[in-house]
Amino acid sequence: MINNQFFKYVQLLHEKYTRKPEYNLFCVLRSESDEVRLHSRFLSDLLNPKGSHNHHNAFLKLFLKHFKENFQLDLTQEVTVxxxxxxxxxxxxxxxxxxxxENKIYASDQEKQLSNYYRKMKDEGYENIKLIYLTRTGYEPSDQSTDELPDKVKEKALTLASYEHDIYEWISKCTEVAARDAPLREACIQYLDIISKITNKIENQDHMEELKTLLLADSNLARFPDLFSAYNEVLVDLQFDIWNKIAEGIRQEFGELHxxxxxxQESPKELVRNYVxxxxxxxxxxxxxxxxxxxxxxILVEQDHHIYFGIYCENGSNSPEYKxxxxxxxxxVNSYRWNxxxxxxxxxxxxNFKNLTPENLNYLKIEANRQRYADFIVNMLKEITTALE
Incomplete structure (x- = not known):
């Protein structure tokens, strides 16, 4: 039966099995969501037979074996990564x-991105071109990314891969190969921790088994869809409240909204529900x-996976306004320039509203925190517009 005791028991299991955060060099040096400077660099070095790991093509072989039906390389010839x-x-x-x-943890697809990469390889003379779209959970690329990609390529040459399963399983096998190489072994173990964090993965199998047993008890499993629906509705309420607070702050400081x-919009809460x-x-x-x-x-406040804000120039980066x-x-400080x-x-x-952590949820459930979140945006925009006067 799902009641307060049920949730208390779930919390006890979490406390029992969840390890306290340990020192992780990846987190110290880079953000755990840094696709280019953390994830792509580490993965490409492991895949590279000439990588600094000094295990030749052992890790590449494991990678190809994992995707054995999709990829075949002649390892008697030189491989470049x-x-x-x-x-x-x-x-x-x-x-x-x-x-x-194509490594996508939180970033959004660019227009014709996969199509352009395929064309570039065709132009360089490659005949057998495979595309791996790597995301946290293995979701599909957007239509704008695959626009102009031939249907045959989408069906036969495009593979959806996930950090949650594919990369986690591959790195786990790499860890076994590196068992006697302490620095590399520990690097792989720490990287597995990063994957678990960005995918909210439960690592301890005993923890998972106890949760499954709890769900199968009484009528808990039958009631769980109701609970999941309520969870989504709470997320909708919290994010809708944030948008209303942001909109009210912008309206008071800068005038009527576009x-x-x-x-x-006619049904703004429904749009938030679509996002959730x-x-x-x-x-x-x-x-x-x-x-x-x-x-x-x-003046713009926009949401992709995260919410960001600043100034948007409709005429692009070559316009006098932009410059x-x-x-x-x-x-x-901590500002960026985009197209x-x-x-x-x-x-x-x-x-990251597409991958909310327990810490995020505890923060968002407090109304004062949501107000501070909106106030931060409005106050920073006031500083930006003051600099433009």
Missing amino acids: DNEYKNIDILIRNGKTAIVI HDSITE ENRRNSKYYNVNVKLNGYENTY EIAKKTENF SMPIGIYVDPQI
Whole structure:
């Protein structure tokens, strides 16, 4: 029976089996979500027969074996593994074969991204081209990424891979191979911890078995769909409240919102529900308002996986508005420049709304925290607009 005692027991199991965080060099040196400088670099080095691990092609063999039905390389010939070659996260080349690995942990797809990578390899003369779309849980690429990719390639040459299962299993096998190589073994173990964290994976099998037993007791399993629905509705309520707080703060400081802002739509809460339930085309919801003094330029708060804010220039990075704003805001710390945003800043704390951690949930459930979250955005935007005066 699902009651307060049920949840207390789940909490006791969590406390019993969850290890206290240990020192992790990856977390110290890089953000656990850094696709390029952490994940792609580490994975490409393991895959590279000439990598610093000094285990030749042992790890590459394990990788190919894991995907044995999809990839075949002639390991009697030279294999090259590159990181960020022509913007490809990881590229494995061997004879006339090219394996493109697109690494997507939190970043969104770019227009025709996989299509462009496939074309680049075709242009270089590769005949057997395979695409691996690597994400946390193995979801499909967006239509905009595969636009112009031939249907035959999508069906035969595109593989969906996940950190949760594929990379975790592969790295686990790499750890066994590196058993007598203490530094490499510990690096693999620490990397498995990173994977568990970004995928909310339960590592301890005894923990999983006790949770399964608990679900199968009484009518708990039959009631669980109701609980999951209620969980999603709580997420909708919390995120909808954040958007309302952001919108109200922006409206008070900068004037009436643009008509395409999420809170100005006919059913804004339904849009938030679409986002929570990962429905198609449910990203890039925003609140925006015209920035006075600049042509086709807006104050913008937008959500992909995280929420970020700044100034959006409709005319792009070559416009005089973009260049002027970029120059005036170049001294803002922890800020970024993107294609149409001369300044963009992630909200502090950085919350990945597509992969909420227990810490995130405990933070978001407190109304005062949600207000502080919105206030941070509005106050920083006030600083940015002051710098533009």
